[in-house]
Amino acid sequence: MSLPGKDTVTIVDISDGTKPRIVTSLQLENSIVGPPTNLAITPDNKLALVANSLDVVKDGDNLKNVPDNKVYVIDLTASPPGMIATVQTGKQPSGLAINHAGNLALVANRAENSVSVLSISGKNVSVVGTVALARPDTPSQQVSAVAITPDGKRALVAKTGANKMAPLNIDGTTVTYKGYDMLTGLFPYNVQITSDGKLGLVNNNGNGGVADGQATTVAVIDMTLNPPRVIDQVTVGDAPEGLAVSPTTGYAVTVVLPSLFSSAATA
Numbered sequence: 001m002s003l004p005g006k007d008t009v010t011i012v013d014i015s016d017g018t019k020p021r022i023v024t025s026l027q028l029e030n031s032i033v034g035p036p037t038n039l040a041i042t043p044d045n046k047l048a049l050v051a052n053s054l055d056v057v058k059d060g061d062n063l064k065n066v067p068d069n070k071v072y073v074i075d076l077t078a079s080p081p082g083m084i085a086t087v088q089t090g091k092q093p094s095g096l097a098i099n100h101a102g103n104l105a106l107v108a109n110r111a112e113n114s115v116s117v118l119s120i121s122g123k124n125v126s127v128v129g130t131v132a133l134a135r136p137d138t139p140s141q142q143v144s145a146v147a148i149t150p151d152g153k154r155a156l157v158a159k160t161g162a163n164k165m166a167p168l169n170i171d172g173t174t175v176t177y178k179g180y181d182m183l184t185g186l187f188p189y190n191v192q193i194t195s196d197g198k199l200g201l202v203n204n205n206g207n208g209g210v211a212d213g214q215a216t217t218v219a220v221i222d223m224t225l226n227p228p229r230v231i232d233q234v235t236v237g238d239a240p241e242g243l244a245v246s247p248t249t250g251y252a253v254t255v256v257l258p259s260l261f262s263s264a265a266t267a
Contacts, residue, residue, distance in 0.1 A: 008030075026074065031056075042102040043101075072086055100152060110160075113134040115133065115175065144190075145160075145191050150196070165202055184204060203243045216240060219233055239257045
């Protein structure tokens with residue numbers, strides 16, 4: 001652990017897939033603690049949102065992590081791209097997602113068990129609401145990641161400490177939680193939804209996120225049911241974190257950290 005000041009967000013031009021090049025690197029505080037879903041790009045490729053979960057501060061002769069509340073807004077159309085705003089969300093913003101229309105983002109605030117609702121209009125990003133999923137003083141209910149369905153009408157939020165997934169309803173910028181949760185597995189840490197909106201996939205990190213050599217699972221949620229329900233578990237390696245679904249819904253990939261290998265599954 002070290003004091004902040006050396007973190008960067010690097011922007012890479014991949015328009016020529018055989019010759020990627022670094023366009024710029026922005027000096028922005030960004031903790032490595034938290035699920036790998038703290039960055040999202042609008043569908044028109046004009047804005048990027050990056051959440052900073054934690055700050056490192058001095059505590060006497062020691063250093064400690066404290067929750068931050070910043071989401072950086074980066075203008076990808078500028079030359080070079082640069083940060084144009086900082087939005088204040090709830091405590092310890094972690095996973096975030098942008099809808100397919102590009103006008104709404106949801107941010108999972110891990111230290112206060114809530115989801116911030118962000119409105120996106122052109123280059124303007126602002127907080128327009130907060131959805132509480134549990135009392136802030138119940139760390140067992142902490143939220144870590146969020147995914148939005150392709151039609152923009154629903155979302156799934158990982159309640160990591162509770163081993164559950166919480167569905168949300170979305171109507172414009174009004175986001176509601178009705179109190180229904182699904183048990184998905186140990187320490188659900190990441191979530192994605194297939195491009196047809198029919199399935200949700202959940203990385204169960206296992207044993208409180210500690211890599212202990214045991215196999216863990218990816219939970220499969222049937223989003224066509226009302227309410228959605230877990231219908232299967234796919235066994236993968238220890239401590240899956242990164243999770244991606246192909247645009248054609250044919251495949252999903254989960255990154256298993258200890259072995260540095262990935263597992264692939266048909267969706």
